[in-house]
Amino acid sequence: MKKLLSLFLVLMLLLSALPALGEGVTTVKFWTHINEAWNASYEGLIAEFEAANPDIKIDYQRFPYDEFEAKIQTSLMAGSAAADVYEVWGGWMLDFASQGVLSETPAQFAADLENDAYPPVLGALKHDGKYYGAPVEFNIEHGAMIMNKKLWEQSGMPYPTTWNELIEDAKKVAVQDGEAMTMRGFGYANGDTLIANFLALILQQGGQYLKEDGSVDFNTPEALKAMSMLVGYTADDHINNFDAITNGDVQGDHIMVALDESYGCIRGPWVISDLEQTYGLVMGVDFDYIGQPPFFEGVEQKFAAETGWSLCVAKNSTVQDAAWRFVEFLNQPDVLVRHNIACAQVPPRKSVAADPAYLAGAPYMAPLLDKLQYSEFIGPFNTDIIKSYMNQTFMALCSGDHSEEAVKAALAKMTEDLAQNMKIY
Amino acid sequence: MKRTIFPYLVLAPLILLLIVFLVLPILGSFVISLLDYNPLRETGNTFIWFDNFKRLLGNELFGISFKNTLTYVFIMVSINLVVTLLIAQLLTTLSSNKWRSLFRVLLFMPCVAPLAAVSVIWQKGILPTKGGLLNIFLSNFGVAPINWLGNASVLMPSLLIVSLWADIGYNIILFISGLQGIPQDYMDAAKIDGAGPIRRFWQVTFPLLGRTFSYVTAMTLISQFQAFAQFSILAPGGGIARAGYVLSTYIYDMGFGNKDMGFASAISLTLFLVILVVTLIQQRVNRVDWGY
Numbered sequence: 001m002k003k004l005l006s007l008f009l010v011l012m013l014l015l016s017a018l019p020a021l022g023e024g025v026t027t028v029k030f031w032t033h034i035n036e037a038w039n040a041s042y043e044g045l046i047a048e049f050e051a052a053n054p055d056i057k058i059d060y061q062r063f064p065y066d067e068f069e070a071k072i073q074t075s076l077m078a079g080s081a082a083a084d085v086y087e088v089w090g091g092w093m094l095d096f097a098s099q100g101v102l103s104e105t106p107a108q109f110a111a112d113l114e115n116d117a118y119p120p121v122l123g124a125l126k127h128d129g130k131y132y133g134a135p136v137e138f139n140i141e142h143g144a145m146i147m148n149k150k151l152w153e154q155s156g157m158p159y160p161t162t163w164n165e166l167i168e169d170a171k172k173v174a175v176q177d178g179e180a181m182t183m184r185g186f187g188y189a190n191g192d193t194l195i196a197n198f199l200a201l202i203l204q205q206g207g208q209y210l211k212e213d214g215s216v217d218f219n220t221p222e223a224l225k226a227m228s229m230l231v232g233y234t235a236d237d238h239i240n241n242f243d244a245i246t247n248g249d250v251q252g253d254h255i256m257v258a259l260d261e262s263y264g265c266i267r268g269p270w271v272i273s274d275l276e277q278t279y280g281l282v283m284g285v286d287f288d289y290i291g292q293p294p295f296f297e298g299v300e301q302k303f304a305a306e307t308g309w310s311l312c313v314a315k316n317s318t319v320q321d322a323a324w325r326f327v328e329f330l331n332q333p334d335v336l337v338r339h340n341i342a343c344a345q346v347p348p349r350k351s352v353a354a355d356p357a358y359l360a361g362a363p364y365m366a367p368l369l370d371k372l373q374y375s376e377f378i379g380p381f382n383t384d385i386i387k388s389y390m391n392q393t394f395m396a397l398c399s400g401d402h403s404e405e406a407v408k409a410a411l412a413k414m415t416e417d418l419a420q421n422m423k424i425y
Numbered sequence: 426m427k428r429t430i431f432p433y434l435v436l437a438p439l440i441l442l443l444i445v446f447l448v449l450p451i452l453g454s455f456v457i458s459l460l461d462y463n464p465l466r467e468t469g470n471t472f473i474w475f476d477n478f479k480r481l482l483g484n485e486l487f488g489i490s491f492k493n494t495l496t497y498v499f500i501m502v503s504i505n506l507v508v509t510l511l512i513a514q515l516l517t518t519l520s521s522n523k524w525r526s527l528f529r530v531l532l533f534m535p536c537v538a539p540l541a542a543v544s545v546i547w548q549k550g551i552l553p554t555k556g557g558l559l560n561i562f563l564s565n566f567g568v569a570p571i572n573w574l575g576n577a578s579v580l581m582p583s584l585l586i587v588s589l590w591a592d593i594g595y596n597i598i599l600f601i602s603g604l605q606g607i608p609q610d611y612m613d614a615a616k617i618d619g620a621g622p623i624r625r626f627w628q629v630t631f632p633l634l635g636r637t638f639s640y641v642t643a644m645t646l647i648s649q650f651q652a653f654a655q656f657s658i659l660a661p662g663g664g665i666a667r668a669g670y671v672l673s674t675y676i677y678d679m680g681f682g683n684k685d686m687g688f689a690s691a692i693s694l695t696l697f698l699v700i701l702v703v704t705l706i707q708q709r710v711n712r713v714d715w716g717y
Contacts, residue, residue, distance in 0.1 A: 070681070077464050095684050099465035180554040180570035191661070246575040246665050247548065261555070384682050388662045395665050399577070421486070423683060 026322040029059045032087035033068040041342035049329050056322045076101045084317040085326060090124040090307020091383055094425045097132040103313040103320055105131040109328055120305035121348040123377030133312035134331045137345035140268050141196040142303040143371040147264040147288045148257045163293045170239035173263055185239035187253030187265030195390045201226030203302035204295050214380040214424040218411040227407050235398040245391050266292055272364060273344050291367035301371050304378040308348060380425040389414050458690035477691035489667050490675040498649045501585055505645055509593050513600030533594035540591055544658035547587045574659060577666035584669055587655050596641050603637025639711035643704050650700045672696045
């Protein structure tokens with residue numbers, strides 16, 4: 001018994017001495033949301049980083065997306081940052097960056113990003129002329145379309161090459177049964193794409209909606225034409241209805257394409273994996289991902305985009321140097337290119353987009369890459385608010401009077417409502 | 426002396442819990458409503474006194490959500506009370522214990538499921554315009570497909586149907602308990618006096634059910650004023666024409682979307698006052714001064 005007790009005490013002593021062996025190793029806590037492909041990529045890159053930096057250990061934790069924002073917010077509000085590096089949606093960055101809870105991006109790294117990253121992915125990271133984080137992807141909801149290959153082949157029509165052709169084709173195939181739309185000609189209006197198309201329509205006419213102070217003004221002829229076109233496609237041409245707005249993502253545009261209830265829709269490339277994994281579809285067989293033609297022939301295909309996922313370091317982190325070393329590692333073009341391919345992400349850096357390795361690894365991104373140069377930052381505001389007002393205005397016009405005067409009045413009201421209710425950072 | 430202190434000592438933990446988790450948060454919410462408060466901000470959460478409450482006056486979204494909330498609560502509570510009392514009365518008249526238990530279990534089952542999950546099931550399986558169970562059922566009677574969530578005039582009825590389905594089981598159980606607590610002697614006496622089933626219900630059962638009815642009404646009112654999950658899922662952004670935008674979703678949007686916690690707290694306190702006033706009126710109207 002005594003021997004056993006002695007052995008136990010010796011073991012306890014040895015165990016208590018273990019932490020001392022780890023002295024000199026800095027632990028960086030890293031939080032992301034749960035996404036199988038993204039998490040797997042991060043795990044691989046963390047192993048690579050730890051091998052190259054034996055003095056740093058990454059404690060990688062992930063959380064369900066639905067609770068992730070609240071979790072980050074609570075953590076940063078607590079003041080004693082539960083993590084050192086956070087994966088943050090760009091739209092949330094506006095809130096965080098302006099409140100002094102994030103560490104400023106090191107000057108040299110910031111200069112590199114300013115030179116190489118696309119404007120939309122940096123816009124939300126900037127506050128008072130300083131950057132607070134680094135982008136890892138470019139969120140895009142304009143420029144490419146998911147097309148139901150089977151339906152197009154059955155119709156005998158080739159894929160349209162101009163926007164007007166697309167609308168004309170969509171009108172021919174759309175079928176409405178009372179309030180139910182049994183076949184959608186083309187989906188261009190869901191919670192994400194409606195505002196993206198509206199703003200792109202304004203920009204492609206050579207117009208502008210952003211004022212110098214970051215607020216918006218839709219009392220312009222370009223906005224009038226843009227809204228009239230979008231409303232007309234649903235209210236008069238009946239190529240689409242509101243299901244993708246009123247039902248949220250449950251019956252999102254791309255899901256209707258997957259269910260053979262829509263000929264196609266505008267969507268970001270992230271839906272490709274959803275169609276393949278959730279619906280068992282095969283790209284090139286069941287659907288195609290092709291370029292979206294500009295709204296007007298012969299114009300630059302300008303569009304506004306709302307950032308993407310980024311990485312940031314908490315201001316209260318006690319291991320800021322190590323944390324930034326990790327973020328900079330993940331943001332190196334040769335690392336980022338592998339991460340963007342593995343996660344089916346649009347690259348936030350011009351150098352990655354131009355890297356042949358990227359296109360070789362993600363050939364389905366081809367329709368988008370040449371359009372990234374025309375991107376603009378959507379504006380320094382929380383996009384949930386502008387999307388909500390856009391959706392309501394669009395649905396109200398489609399459901400009632402949508403004469404030129406009615407559209408003008410609706411745009412004036414939307415501008416006024418946004419001035420009152422949308423915070424400009 | 427010991428006799429005087431003992432009840433307080435026994436109640437102290439409970440009172441402490443109520444103070445910490447109920448009274449203090451309400452007071453905290455009141456203080457926050459007087460601030461320009463962003464929870465992320467380290468400094469600059471300044472007192473603006475009653476400015477947040479002034480913002481509510483003439484605010485279009487507040488007006489819409491307030492009106493929708495009152496409409497929803499009034500219709501929901503009215504239908505809920507009538508339907509649940511009727512079903513409870515029918516169940517208590519069943520002579521077979523087995524059948525009574527079976528129906529009780531079946532009707533209570535929706536209450537066990539989380540409302541968010543229930544809402545998703547309705548959204549995905551029952552309410553879709555094409556392929557939804559409700560439209561398939563109605564098509565048997567020649568009814569054309571209805572866009573339950575995308576038509577401003579039917580969105581609120583859709584939300585009411587979902588809420589009723591999810592909520593009635595709880596009140597049925599409470600009413601059954603109340604009905605079973607009424608002594609049989611009163612019914613027997615009424616029968617001897619020649620009262621029929623309807624007269625017995627209105628003149629004996631319903632008055633004697635007063636305490637249960639008052640409790641059920643108050644609880645249903647409070648819970649329906651706070652309804653959130655079904656609105657958030659079935660009417661994202663308030664739904665078409667904001668026909669499904671209620672105060673709880675407005676509070677969420679302002680607090681967590683706009684990070685304007687001061688304004689969100691002002692709306693919360695307004696909702697709190699509305700619930701308080703409505704409940705007090707209801708308690709006054711349904712006051713019961715007797716016992717059996």
